[in-house]
Amino acid sequence: MVPPHRRDEFALIDAFTRPFGVPASPFGPGDDAAVLDVPKGHRLVVTTDALVEDVHFTRATFRFEDVGHKALAVNLSDVAAMGASPLSFLCALSLPDDVEDAQLVAVARGMAALARKAGITLVGGNVTRGPKLSVTITALGKIPSSARPLCRDGARPGDDVYVSGALGDAAAGLAQPRPRDRQRRPAPEVRLGPALLGLATACIDVSDGLAQDLGHLAAASRVALELTAKDLPIGTHAKAAATSGPQALNWALTGGEDYVLAFTAPRRSARRLAAIAANLRRRITRIGSVVSGRGLWLDGRPLESTGFRHR
Ligand SMILES: [Mg+2]
Incomplete structure (x- = not known):
């Protein structure tokens, strides 16, 4: 020292x-x-x-x-x-x-x-x-030692895309004087992460924003991810603070600092994931699917073309 x-x-x-x-x-x-x-x-x-x-x-x-x-x-x-x-x-x-x-x-x-x-x-x-x-x-x-760590490169076409918790609340806090607690005091998924071993095929924590982080996962796995905007779990703070629907969606996609987990899992894991969510009292939401191709898609359009930008 x-x-x-x-x-x-x-x-x-x-x-x-x-x-x-x-x-x-x-x-x-x-x-x-x-x-x-x-x-x-x-x-x-x-x-x-x-x-x-x-x-x-x-x-x-x-x-x-x-x-x-x-x-x-x-x-x-x-x-x-x-x-x-x-x-x-x-x-x-x-x-x-x-x-x-x-x-x-x-x-x-x-x-x-x-x-x-x-x-x-x-x-x-x-x-x-x-x-x-x-x-x-x-x-x-x-x-x-017997488990395969949750890397970014394991997503396969046919898998579903999931996210834990809610998105956009940290970014909503940044845009306002208060509340900022989601941004100052993130709650890491210390129990959910280990529970996903053997179920999730790929995983990343959402630190830079869902779009950017899932972009890394898609690139590492050499697949395309198709997301559905209406399925994104937009947080209550983000919904309340947003002056428009697109603003809340923008925070959810690009705000970052939510420190939830985004992951992929085969369709057959859906029931076990629901049981884990209930057991840990954590929300796990299916937000899209993995297909062959490259990049991140939102409602059928490449995400870059939708105008959502990192703050
Ligand atoms: Mg990380």
Whole structure:
């Protein structure tokens, strides 16, 4: 750990780690590195993503708790998109001098609350001085060695296209002073992702917008996806905030930051998916189908030609 300027390094680390309670590892934090067991019969799934002040958030619109929550949430969403269950995570912080210790602890509190919900904890990290507040999480997950991870390239003609939860609420929040909670505090699909193993043929989390993310999935799978506009589960915030139907649809398609899962599955999986949705009390909506060809289609037209654009 590099000591932040004019701060007591050890007091700072102690204050930051306290909200997380007992460390999951028998060794570290406090040692040079964490030492972790990979659960027997599993493979490790690892991802990393940074949340940077004035790039991904501003202090005017995010509480410090929100920063901690979101930094972890976006990583857990990527873990879930692979069909993995979260195991633990590391956190590297860059800290400007004008962030008070109490504000740093608020970051930790927001992060720890989500970690507890996901049943995981912090196992290591780093603090350094920097010009902006930046929180980089490395999240670890596990997946049974016998299971095929949910990659982007497995969609096949004849599969259905599904999305979990609702779309457009985060974008609707961005367009208004309030509510912004969907954008500040996404709820990653930590339980749904692993439940889709063996059912979904391809999966991606919706971070950049449904159209863009499903575009990646279609390209990786070398197929075309035909979506039906009326079937898209537009969120209640997006519906309420939109001044027109096309605006709500635009948020749902291109707004991004919904952190739900978009995936494909064979028709025969429909009943099992409905059972999973009921069991997890999560909405899963069929929004289209996979056909041979390339690209993303909406109501029979190539999506690029429909005028929907990334914000
Ligand atoms: Mg992703």
